[in-house]
Amino acid sequence: MNKDITLLITLGIASMLLLAAGFLLIMVVNQRKKWQLQKQMSQLKEHQQNQLIESAVRSEEGERHRIAEMLHDEVGALLSSSRIFLVEMNTHNLSEDDKQDHAKVKEMIDESIQKVRTISHNLHSTILKEFGLNEAIRHFMKKITGGTVVNSTVDLDDEYQISNAETDLAVYRVVQELVNNLIKHAHPRLINIRSSLNQNQLQLQIQHNGEGLTQEQFEELRFKPAGLGLKNIQNRIILLKGNILFTQLDTGNYTIQLKIPVII
Amino acid sequence: MKTIQDILNWSEVWAPLIPLTFYLLIKPKARWAKPIFYFLIVTLVFGIAIDVIWQRKTLGLNEWFEKNLWWWWDETPSGKKVFKNNIFYNLNSFARLIFFSLFFQHFYPIYKRLDRFVPWIFLVLMAVNFIWFEDIKDFSSRQHAIEAAILLYYSLLYFYKSTLDDRIESPSSLPQFWVVTGLTLYTAINFFIFLFYKYLMGLPEFKKYAVEIWNVHNISFILLNIFIAVSFYKAKKHE
Numbered sequence: 177m178n179k180d181i182t183l184l185i186t187l188g189i190a191s192m193l194l195l196a197a198g199f200l201l202i203m204v205v206n207q208r209k210k211w212q213l214q215k216q217m218s219q220l221k222e223h224q225q226n227q228l229i230e231s232a233v234r235s236e237e238g239e240r241h242r243i244a245e246m247l248h249d250e251v252g253a254l255l256s257s258s259r260i261f262l263v264e265m266n267t268h269n270l271s272e273d274d275k276q277d278h279a280k281v282k283e284m285i286d287e288s289i290q291k292v293r294t295i296s297h298n299l300h301s302t303i304l305k306e307f308g309l310n311e312a313i314r315h316f317m318k319k320i321t322g323g324t325v326v327n328s329t330v331d332l333d334d335e336y337q338i339s340n341a342e343t344d345l346a347v348y349r350v351v352q353e354l355v356n357n358l359i360k361h362a363h364p365r366l367i368n369i370r371s372s373l374n375q376n377q378l379q380l381q382i383q384h385n386g387e388g389l390t391q392e393q394f395e396e397l398r399f400k401p402a403g404l405g406l407k408n409i410q411n412r413i414i415l416l417k418g419n420i421l422f423t424q425l426d427t428g429n430y431t432i433q434l435k436i437p438v439i440i
Numbered sequence: 441m442k443t444i445q446d447i448l449n450w451s452e453v454w455a456p457l458i459p460l461t462f463y464l465l466i467k468p469k470a471r472w473a474k475p476i477f478y479f480l481i482v483t484l485v486f487g488i489a490i491d492v493i494w495q496r497k498t499l500g501l502n503e504w505f506e507k508n509l510w511w512w513w514d515e516t517p518s519g520k521k522v523f524k525n526n527i528f529y530n531l532n533s534f535a536r537l538i539f540f541s542l543f544f545q546h547f548y549p550i551y552k553r554l555d556r557f558v559p560w561i562f563l564v565l566m567a568v569n570f571i572w573f574e575d576i577k578d579f580s581s582r583q584h585a586i587e588a589a590i591l592l593y594y595s596l597l598y599f600y601k602s603t604l605d606d607r608i609e610s611p612s613s614l615p616q617f618w619v620v621t622g623l624t625l626y627t628a629i630n631f632f633i634f635l636f637y638k639y640l641m642g643l644p645e646f647k648k649y650a651v652e653i654w655n656v657h658n659i660s661f662i663l664l665n666i667f668i669a670v671s672f673y674k675a676k677k678h679e
Contacts, residue, residue, distance in 0.1 A: 214606065
């Protein structure tokens, strides 16, 4: 009887302990498995999302390329032919007024040729392909701020050479979109672009003295239907596996920092 | 062997000092740590009272107890005078339920709903028990077993809820997990000890076994305190 009771209690304690420990073990193992499954699912989802973004960006680039080629080869060629005919036109018999009109038309055709070329270059940068990212950014800044009240300084790290044509194109498009947005919405007087290369990471900083955005404003705007440009920027940053940070400095100026992993 | 037994005998005093030292040194900011801290203070005070009363002869305090606390002494049916410390076990059991209920409130809403009536029903039942059925100066197996069952239910409910919680990557990475694990082991081990302790102590042939089995309680109590100390440390790292 004595032995029975003590054995019963000892067994009771041991079985309770085993039950509790077993429950704990099963719970921890199950939770780990569940978490791993969730992680795999979210990775798959992220991968699919990236593929969608990539195909959207590719088709956008393809469309830009097509429009640029059409503008350059068809509209540009048509305008150049028109100019040749206009130049070869006999203007001796024209009245003074008609001569002035002729000169005006020629001037307008020249301007149109120039505009078509600029648009075509913006859509499909040959400078980027031939001379690399740094030169393309310098050229773009010179073009966009030339003849305006906006001053710009560009200080780029020349250690950075072409790493990957697609990366360069994406970075270039982001810079292009950001600077276009700045000029359109922030109305700065000064834009400063700097870059540095640190351990396979390209850091680009765009600083300006206009009415810029903070990170919160950027996050808010990029989900609005009107913020298509910002959404494009974010998509390209996701594809580049980089990050973008908008901050306001104590001086009142704003900076946009891009950190892009690159393979040299 | 005697030294080990002495260490175990005094574990109700020194074991809470481990997590208390951790708490006071690292001061974790987690809100759930507060009820545990108060529980440790209360359990330390009761632990000192329990062990000093128990070891009064070894400590040379028996005369003082006889002289100054004469009203506390009871007489057994055989005429032997005894000075019981069990009221502190009963009070400690109630304090444990209250403070761990407050601790669990910080995690899932279900605990708030349970807390509206569980500790109060427990209090009423214990009041009824001590007024009509048991002497509060005796160890209440009923109270301790019910308290252990409630806390074990709370602990298992926590694990079940955290299994359903998608935000948790690894349960063991959460600091409170260690408190709940310590409590689960403590209550699971002690449920049967509490349930049969009074019965065993009442029978002379089982008294030795009852004293021996109380060592298992002491070991599980030491473990609980170590787990609480680990949780305080992890809570600080989480900040």
